Amino acid sequence: MISVVGFGSLLSERSARDTVPGLQNYRLVRVDGYRRIFNKVGILFIAGHGQAPESLEVSSCSTEPSEGVSIIVAQFDCPVDQFGELYEREHRYRWIQVEARGLDGVIQEPARMCTGYTDLEYRLNKCVTDEEYHDRVGRHYSGRIWRDDILPFPRYLKFCLVSAAFHGDAVLENFVDTSFLADGETSIRKYLVERSDLIPSSLRERPAFTQGSQSGN
Incomplete structure (x- = not known):
């Protein structure tokens, strides 16, 4: 067995089992010293879900070191x-x-977790040839993968919110407070104050999204 940590869509056990049907011992834990950040272009959103390559609403979630934060x-x-x-x-x-x-x-036990890359490191370490890069990325999208100016793909963000909320209010609160836009400054909680249309209707009365909970963030 290989121990794995999931922080976005893998907060859904069903989603995790779609890829790893034989997974065992699924549980919630904390990882200290990291935060979530929506700074990676989700090629699947373009190739599989019809999002326009030039759209800014195309990011998926990564992690990066952040002192004093616990996800x-x-x-x-x-x-x-x-x-x-x-x-x-x-x-x-x-x-x-x-x-x-x-x-x-x-x-x-120690676990493997996904974190940020750079475009150059990705091409050097994950794509052996230019042809492989073209097959994986270039035929769908021609820009940088890791960016500081993109926004979450709406359907993906909603899925992450629902997945976090399934585990209870404390997990949902943690998600919106320890996740940030690609700019590194705007928390998902603050973003959703401005983009309340991205809050799934089933979650709008949860403490994380009530007016009193949002105030001051």
């Missing part, structure tokens, strides 16, 4: 023979090892 994420054990599918799903990320702790504070 609530999912940790699960992936069979070795199924990790290849997960690796392909998350191909444009860098994989790192992190130490997680249970919500009760108990240290977990």
Whole structure:
């Protein structure tokens, strides 16, 4: 088994099982010293969901070091023979090892987590040839993958919010407060004050999105 941490769509166990049907021991944990950031162009949103390549609403979620921040994420054990599918799903990320702790504070086994790359590092380390890069990225999208001026793909952000909310208000609150736009300054909580249309209707009465909870953010 390979222990894996998921922080965006993998907060949905169903989504995780779509790629890793044999996963085991799915649970919530904390990873200290990281925050989420929506700064990676989601090629799948362009290639598979019809988003225009020139749209700014095209980002998916990554992570980056952030002192004093603690993200609530999912940790699960992936069979070795199924990790290849997960690796392909998350191909444009860098994989790192992190130490997680249970919500009760108990240290977990070290886990692999996706984090940010640069375009040059991705081409040098993940795409052996120009032809492979073209097949994976270039035939769908010609710009930079890692950017500071993009916004979340709406359907993806909604899915992440619903997935976090499934685990309870504390997890949803953590998600909106420890996730940021690509600019690195605007929290998802603040963004959703301005873009309330992106809050799923089933979540609009949750504490994370009530007026009192939003004030001051």
